[in-house]
Amino acid sequence: MPFTERELIDWLTARAPRGPEVALGIGHDAAVVRAPSGDLLVLKSDQTIESVHFVRGEQPWGLVGRKALARVLSDVGAVGGRPVAALCSLALPADVALADVRALLDGLLEIATANGVSLVGGDLSRSERGVVIDIAGLGFLEGRGALRRDGARVGDAIVVTGPLGGSRAGHHLTFEPRWRAGVALAESGAVTSCIDLSDGLARDLHQITAASQVGAQIDAAAVPLRPLADGGVATIEQALHDGEDFELMFTVAPTELARLKAAPALRSLEVAAIGTVLPASEGVVMLRPDGTRVPLARGGYEHSLGI
Amino acid sequence: MPFTERELIDWLTARAPRGPEVALGIGHDAAVVRAPSGDLLVLKSDQTIESVHFVRGEQPWGLVGRKALARVLSDVGAVGGRPVAALCSLALPADVALADVRALLDGLLEIATANGVSLVGGDLSRSERGVVIDIAGLGFLEGRGALRRDGARVGDAIVVTGPLGGSRAGHHLTFEPRWRAGVALAESGAVTSCIDLSDGLARDLHQITAASQVGAQIDAAAVPLRPLADGGVATIEQALHDGEDFELMFTVAPTELARLKAAPALRSLEVAAIGTVLPASEGVVMLRPDGTRVPLARGGYEHSLGI
Numbered sequence: 301m302p303f304t305e306r307e308l309i310d311w312l313t314a315r316a317p318r319g320p321e322v323a324l325g326i327g328h329d330a331a332v333v334r335a336p337s338g339d340l341l342v343l344k345s346d347q348t349i350e351s352v353h354f355v356r357g358e359q360p361w362g363l364v365g366r367k368a369l370a371r372v373l374s375d376v377g378a379v380g381g382r383p384v385a386a387l388c389s390l391a392l393p394a395d396v397a398l399a400d401v402r403a404l405l406d407g408l409l410e411i412a413t414a415n416g417v418s419l420v421g422g423d424l425s426r427s428e429r430g431v432v433i434d435i436a437g438l439g440f441l442e443g444r445g446a447l448r449r450d451g452a453r454v455g456d457a458i459v460v461t462g463p464l465g466g467s468r469a470g471h472h473l474t475f476e477p478r479w480r481a482g483v484a485l486a487e488s489g490a491v492t493s494c495i496d497l498s499d500g501l502a503r504d505l506h507q508i509t510a511a512s513q514v515g516a517q518i519d520a521a522a523v524p525l526r527p528l529a530d531g532g533v534a535t536i537e538q539a540l541h542d543g544e545d546f547e548l549m550f551t552v553a554p555t556e557l558a559r560l561k562a563a564p565a566l567r568s569l570e571v572a573a574i575g576t577v578l579p580a581s582e583g584v585v586m587l588r589p590d591g592t593r594v595p596l597a598r599g600g601y602e603h604s605l606g607i
Numbered sequence: 608m609p610f611t612e613r614e615l616i617d618w619l620t621a622r623a624p625r626g627p628e629v630a631l632g633i634g635h636d637a638a639v640v641r642a643p644s645g646d647l648l649v650l651k652s653d654q655t656i657e658s659v660h661f662v663r664g665e666q667p668w669g670l671v672g673r674k675a676l677a678r679v680l681s682d683v684g685a686v687g688g689r690p691v692a693a694l695c696s697l698a699l700p701a702d703v704a705l706a707d708v709r710a711l712l713d714g715l716l717e718i719a720t721a722n723g724v725s726l727v728g729g730d731l732s733r734s735e736r737g738v739v740i741d742i743a744g745l746g747f748l749e750g751r752g753a754l755r756r757d758g759a760r761v762g763d764a765i766v767v768t769g770p771l772g773g774s775r776a777g778h779h780l781t782f783e784p785r786w787r788a789g790v791a792l793a794e795s796g797a798v799t800s801c802i803d804l805s806d807g808l809a810r811d812l813h814q815i816t817a818a819s820q821v822g823a824q825i826d827a828a829a830v831p832l833r834p835l836a837d838g839g840v841a842t843i844e845q846a847l848h849d850g851e852d853f854e855l856m857f858t859v860a861p862t863e864l865a866r867l868k869a870a871p872a873l874r875s876l877e878v879a880a881i882g883t884v885l886p887a888s889e890g891v892v893m894l895r896p897d898g899t900r901v902p903l904a905r906g907g908y909e910h911s912l913g914i
Contacts, residue, residue, distance in 0.1 A: 305731055316726035317719050331727035333692050337644035345694040345743050351735045385640050387652040389741045412624050419623035420638035424612055425654045430735040434696045436652050436743030
């Protein structure tokens with residue numbers, strides 16, 4: 301796109317009509333809309349596009365379909381929703397084979413079933429070039445308050461639900477969406493902000509700090525790093541900027557953390573406190589193992605931008 | 608696509624997981640899901656794709672954006688839902704200008720506002736070639752029973768909410784989605800089946816008759832035909848096969864029709880009874896003005912296929 305995507309979203313956010321049913325609009329991992337009887341509904345759509353999010357022939361079609369839905373389940377969970385139903389819109393070019401489309405859908409249906417998500421509809425159309433998958437997901441908050449990006453408080457611990465970095469080696473296709481953890485975080489009533497790590501720790505942390513009008517310090521030595529197939533682990537640079545980890549990052553008062561970690565949906569995860577929320581005047585910084593503090597730039601790469 | 612889309616959807620329908628929350632799944636104009644407190648939610652996504660649904664330079668971007676949302680509002684209304692919120696996923700190639708994207712979104716936001724629909728989120732991404740717009744819509748049934756495709760009964764009148772044919776001259780971009788009529792039809796409790804006319808009267812009638820396991824006779828002389836800019840009117844062939852009329856077609860006992868036509872949302876429309884539901888053994892036929900009956904083939908063209 302020959303223009304700044306962020307500018308377009310800011311422009312859109314200022315103009316988008318927002319009725320009284322909307323509890324959480326543009327600017328969070330997913331939207332929240334109030335149903336007539338008061339139930340809070342979570343809504344999110346996300347695109348998975350050939351040559352942008354996957355490369356034909358490099359990833360099995362089944363894992364591409366799996367990823368397309370898993371990304372949405374991750375977002376629904378990041379606001380505390382239990383995913384319930386999904387719509388699948390598929391634009392298919394002339395050069396894709398039926399067997400490949402079925403493999404894609406098999407992967408999608410398999411992770412839908414595993415997560416109790418019904419596939420209830422969608423749309424099938426031609427595309428000029430490249431496969432475009434767009435999944436819209438519906439979740440229920442079931443009495444929980446929605447997790448937001450804008451509630452982090454000075455002094456909160458910054459916490460992640462698992463190891464980061466090096467996702468391109470395969471994790472970006474096979475990750476388990478952390479919606480059960482998101483549900484537990486929302487149930488606790490203690491979590492002040494939450495985001496799913498799709499664009500890298502650095503960029504997603506800046507989303508939280510900007511929305512919450514705070515600063516933050518990340519302790520590099522405390523960031524859990526993903527083990528890699530070659531026996532090594534991801535680097536801190538990869539954790540900061542690779543993206544597509546799809547762990548949750550949240551903020552919570554340090555006194556609440558032990559209780560949270562003991563929740564059934566969290567105790568099997570590698571939950572780690574990696575930093576502290578600071579006043580906005582302190583900026584967003586990283587404490588390096590040598591004791592120096594360096595500014596932490598947004599950096600990273602936006603595969604796609606949530607609206 | 609080098610395969611039969613319909614076969615793919617049948618394959619998908621048989622495999623799609625469907626939980627207890629799902630009141631209406633794949634195979635209707637939109638899905639219906641029950642929220643925890645019992646509210647019925649309507650869900651639908653629909654793609655509008657460059658070089659498939661519109662041609663760059665031939666249609667103003669604002670009307671393309673308008674159409675992308677209007678199609679979804681039409682589908683939500685066809686099951687009796689009041690549209691409430693929408694997500695907009697946009698895949699943009701490198702050769703599209705910011706001003707054009709803004710014009711597209713302006714058209715979309717304008718019709719959203721006019722229909723009381725909140726834009727609550729979505730996704731923005733690159734595409735390899737061509738603009739792909741996918742809109743997911745949420746609607747509420749508010750105590751009404753969902754309109755379905757599978758309830759038409761022998762003896763019912765077949766009714767449309769306005770003139771058909773010749774939509775390509777402009778109507779396909781400027782139509783008013785008939786969700787208020789759909790809401791009134793659902794409120795009546797009398798309507799036995801409903802569909803929005805997107806693929807042409809012939810093809811959409813076959814959707815109703817196949818789902819309801821009935822036959823039908825259309826009276827060609829009774830079909831209202833759209834006035835055209837040149838002073839003429841569309842032909843019956845255009846009404847049968849052009850598609851993109853986005854009027855509702857529904858079935859109802861003939862004794863209920865006068866009451867329905869008097870409903871505030873319907874009395875300003877050109878509501879017309881155009882035929883009768885027959886036993887399946889009679890097939891789907893058209894009564895021509897000369898008194899002969901001919902089989903009515905599905906025909907038409909599927910721009911895209913609802914899943």
